[in-house]
Amino acid sequence: xxxxxxxxxxxxxxxxxxxxxxxxxxxxxxxxxxxxxxxxxxxxxxxxxxxxxxxxxxxxxxxxxxxxxxxxxxxxxxxxxxxxxxxxxxxxxxxxxxxxxxxxxxxxxxxxxxxxxxxxxxxxxxxxxxxxxxxxxxxxxxxxxxx
Ligand SMILES: [Zn+2]
Ligand SMILES: [Zn+2]
Numbered sequence: 318x319x320x321x322x323x324x325x326x327x328x329x330x331x332x333x334x335x336x337x338x339x340x341x342x343x344x345x346x347x348x349x350x351x352x353x354x355x356x357x358x359x360x361x362x363x364x365x366x367x368x369x370x371x372x373x374x375x376x377x378x379x380x381x382x383x384x385x386x387x388x389x390x391x392x393x394x395x396x397x398x399x400x401x402x403x404x405x406x407x408x409x410x411x412x413x414x415x416x417x418x419x420x421x422x423x424x425x426x427x428x429x430x431x432x433x434x435x436x437x438x439x440x441x442x443x444x445x446x447x448x449x450x451x452x453x454x455x456x457x458x459x460x461x462x463x464x
Contacts, residue, residue, distance in 0.1 A: 344377065
């Protein structure tokens with residue numbers, strides 16, 4: 318990830334009227350520089366290292382919740398880690414999927430898996446269970462690593 322990732326974030330936020338405070342920007346750039354998803358705790362640590370400032374965990378959680386609500390980051394439900402949205406401005410369905418390569422660790426976002434959502438919903442509905450918007454992480458080997 319590079320500067321252009323942050324450029325995209327800036328122009329998207331401007332379009333959407335999302336205000337990027339310094340703390341929000343710091344969290345976004347830590348995620349942009351990381352090759353892996355990060356937990357709130359790892360972000361807190363990274364932030365403290367970089368800015369030599371201590372931060373309340375609640376602040377980081379508040380920032381992450383804000384960024385998630387505005388579609389700038391996604392939370393991987395299983396590991397409680399966060400990643401930047403790779404498909405800013407594209408249609409996001411009720412189910413977002415990440416393909417996780419077990420060889421190189423690369424994550425690829427598939428933003429609209431409505432058919433999967435509907436299948437999950439019909440399975441869980443008759444059990445009286447209400448589904449949240451799931452973020453699924455599927456493990457496998459990416460195209461690049463298969464050659
Ligand atoms: Zn996304
Ligand atoms: Zn791979």
